[in-house]
Structure formats: structure tokens, C-alpha cells
Amino acid sequence: MTKVTVDRIEVQQDGLRFGDPIGCGYHWTEPDEIDAYGDSVRRLAGKVELAVDGFERTASISEEVFAGEAADTLRDRAAKRHEESAAVRDNLRGLGRAINAYSDVLRRHREGLEQLRDHAVSAGLEVRGNQIWPPIETLPGDSTQQQADAWEADWKAYQACFETKISLRDARRASTKDLVKALADYAGVHPDKDKQKLVAAGGQQVKFGELRREAAEEAMEAVQANDAADAARSTVDALKQREQRALGELEDLANADAPADQIKAQADKVAAVHRELAEARVEAREAEATAQREQAQANRAARNLEAAEEGRPRIVAEGQPMPQASSQPVNLKDRLG
Structure with a gap:
């Protein structure tokens, strides 16, 4: 051979x-x-x-x-x-x-x-x-x-x-x-990162203490953010009232033919209050957005804790846990060949 x-x-x-x-x-x-x-x-x-x-x-x-x-x-x-x-x-x-x-x-x-x-x-x-x-x-x-x-x-x-x-x-x-x-x-x-962060679904493998602590912290932050948003809205309401009063006083001075320096001083006061009100509105919008974001995170943490206690699976994506409908992770490579 x-x-x-x-x-x-x-x-x-x-x-x-x-x-x-x-x-x-x-x-x-x-x-x-x-x-x-x-x-x-x-x-x-x-x-x-x-x-x-x-x-x-x-x-x-x-x-x-x-x-x-x-x-x-x-x-x-x-x-x-x-x-x-x-x-x-x-x-x-x-x-x-x-x-x-x-x-x-x-x-x-x-x-x-x-x-x-x-x-x-x-x-x-x-x-x-x-x-x-x-x-x-x-x-x-x-x-x-x-x-x-x-x-x-x-x-x-x-x-x-x-x-x-x-x-x-x-x-x-x-x-x-x-x-x-x-x-x-x-x-x-990011399929690769998501796959690496898969969290086991078994109740005995989930650290409930950490999940409860996370949920409590997120809830507290949501409460604080909502309080800040309420305070910002109150500030805006107070400034709106001040602006209306200042405008009313300016109108009274103009109708009474008050001296020009008084009218100018009152107009400057109105302008200052208006600028302060505009800044307060911006801060209020930012506080509202922060409150909504913190509330969403608190809700997500609460759902994660509930899912873990009931033994449902979780999958973590982009650093944030999300509920998953199926117990088997989707394999993109299998789907696409």
C-alpha cells in the first residue's frame, strides 16, 4: 500500500x-x-x-x-x-x-x-x-x-x-x-453583554437581601426626587403670583401717570421677576424629568424583587434588570446562522 x-x-x-x-x-x-x-x-x-x-x-x-x-x-x-x-x-x-x-x-x-x-x-x-x-x-x-x-x-x-x-x-x-x-x-x-449578565432564575440562587436593599434605595431616591419636583413647582407658582402682582402694580402706576422713574423701577422689577421665573421653570422641568426617571427605576427594582421572590427569571441588559417572558435566553447566533 x-x-x-x-x-x-x-x-x-x-x-x-x-x-x-x-x-x-x-x-x-x-x-x-x-x-x-x-x-x-x-x-x-x-x-x-x-x-x-x-x-x-x-x-x-x-x-x-x-x-x-x-x-x-x-x-x-x-x-x-x-x-x-x-x-x-x-x-x-x-x-x-x-x-x-x-x-x-x-x-x-x-x-x-x-x-x-x-x-x-x-x-x-x-x-x-x-x-x-x-x-x-x-x-x-x-x-x-x-x-x-x-x-x-x-x-x-x-x-x-x-x-x-x-x-x-x-x-x-x-x-x-x-x-x-x-x-x-x-x-x-448588545447580545454578548446581555448573555454574560444572565441571572439565574432559581429562588435559592437569588440574593434577596441585595434586591430588597436595591428596591428600598430606589424607592427612597424616587421619593426625594418627587419632593424636589414638588418644591420646584411650588417655586414656579409663587414666582408667577409675584409676577402678576408686579405687573398689576406697573399697570396701576401707568394709569395713574406716576413719575417716569417710578414706572421704570417697577418695570425693572417686573423684568427681574420674569427672569427668575424663567429660570425656575427650567429647573422645574429638569426636576420633573429626574423624578420620572427615578420613579421608573424604583418601579423596575420593585418588579425585579417581586419576580425573584416568585422564582421568575430575570435578564440584565445595559446594567439594568428587566423582566423576561421566557426562561430560555434568545441566541442570536442560532436565529441568524
Whole structure:
């Protein structure tokens, strides 16, 4: 027997080595399904565009059309919502494009595997099902030159199939990484980090003391933030009353034909109170936003404690625990191939 030694090419991750059977069957999600999902995401971005336009028009209402405290508040809120909705629109568009691009990669991958199988058949290699089998490793010592040449040609054909398979696999994996990066960039999702922070669901494995302490601290911070917001609103109300009184006194002085210096002094007082009121309104809005944020965190901590006590699973994302509907974490790699 004559044995020819072939250098084995180590291929990381899936363990495929030169001399192994080469799989050429497509078992990932159908590209059309991925493409349809990307289209739906982009259509959703188009619907968000309507909200972007509406908030922009509301934020740009002129003082001549709508004036006063209510108008200012409406314009401020519309401007913030415009920024938020525009960011959502852009993120949805980017994510939809990334998903559509991934569907194209899967489609090329499927076509490449089909072409690989056809090439192996045309080259005379053994193909069983969706696997291309390597030629025999040894030849009898009494083989003819014709048999040796055919055996060498089979191995060269197998090598070409192997290299094509590696190229197809690497291209698909690179595109999968690009899609995961797009998820992180556009949706704020970090699958790897989330998976590492999975918290066990068993009640005996959850440190209830820490959860109770966290819930108590978050509740106290929410109470303090709400008290600060109430105080800020009270300050605004008091300044509004002072401003109204000052304006009334200014109007009385003007109607009574008071000296100009008195009228000017009162007008300066009105202006000073108005500036103070404007600053107080800004502080009140910030305090209100802080109170809402602290209340949301307190509610989340309370839900986490309740879920742990009932033995429901939790998954921690971006440093904040959130309830999870299923006890099994979603594996993005399984979903996308």
C-alpha cells in the first residue's frame, strides 16, 4: 500500500479540517423571510416619519399664532419629541438596511452552496445527500499511472471545494458580525453583554437581601426626587403670583401717570421677576424629568424583587434588570446562522 500524507488545515470554530466531508446543504433562515422583515422595519420608519413631521410643525408654531405659558410648554415638549422620533426613524432605517443587506448575503451563501455541490458532482467526487466526501487516502502499490493521475485530480478537485466552502463560510460569518454590530449601533442592543449578565432564575440562587436593599434605595431616591419636583413647582407658582402682582402694580402706576422713574423701577422689577421665573421653570422641568426617571427605576427594582421572590427569571441588559417572558435566553447566533 502507498500512503500520501496531506497537510491538515486547521479551521477554527466549526472544527472543519482538510480531509473531512464538506457540507453543502443550506439550513439557515430563508433569505426572503429576512428580507421581508427588513422591509417591515423600514416601513415602520416611514410611519415614524409622520410623527417627526408633526412634532416639527408643532415645535415651530409662532408666537403670533399661539402664545403664553401653555404654548411655550407645548413647543418645548414637541421639540424634544421631534428629536426623539427623528432618532428612532433614523435607527429603524439603518437597522432595516442592515437586515436587507444580510438577506442578500444569505441568498449568495445559498447559491454558493448549490454551485459547490454541482461542481463536486461534475468533478466526479462522491456526493451523498448534502455532503461532499474526500477521495480515498491511499492507493495500492500496484496502481497504474492512470489511476494515480485520477486519484491526484480527485484530491485537487476536493481541495478546490474545500477552499470554496471556507470562503463561503467566512463571508457569511463576517456579515453576521456586521448585522450584530448594526443591532448594537441602531437598537442599543448588545447580545454578548446581555448573555454574560444572565441571572439565574432559581429562588435559592437569588440574593434577596441585595434586591430588597436595591428596591428600598430606589424607592427612597424616587421619593426625594418627587419632593424636589414638588418644591420646584411650588417655586414656579409663587414666582408667577409675584409676577402678576408686579405687573398689576406697573399697570396701576401707568394709569395713574406716576413719575417716569417710578414706572421704570417697577418695570425693572417686573423684568427681574420674569427672569427668575424663567429660570425656575427650567429647573422645574429638569426636576420633573429626574423624578420620572427615578420613579421608573424604583418601579423596575420593585418588579425585579417581586419576580425573584416568585422564582421568575430575570435578564440584565445595559446594567439594568428587566423582566423576561421566557426562561430560555434568545441566541442570536442560532436565529441568524
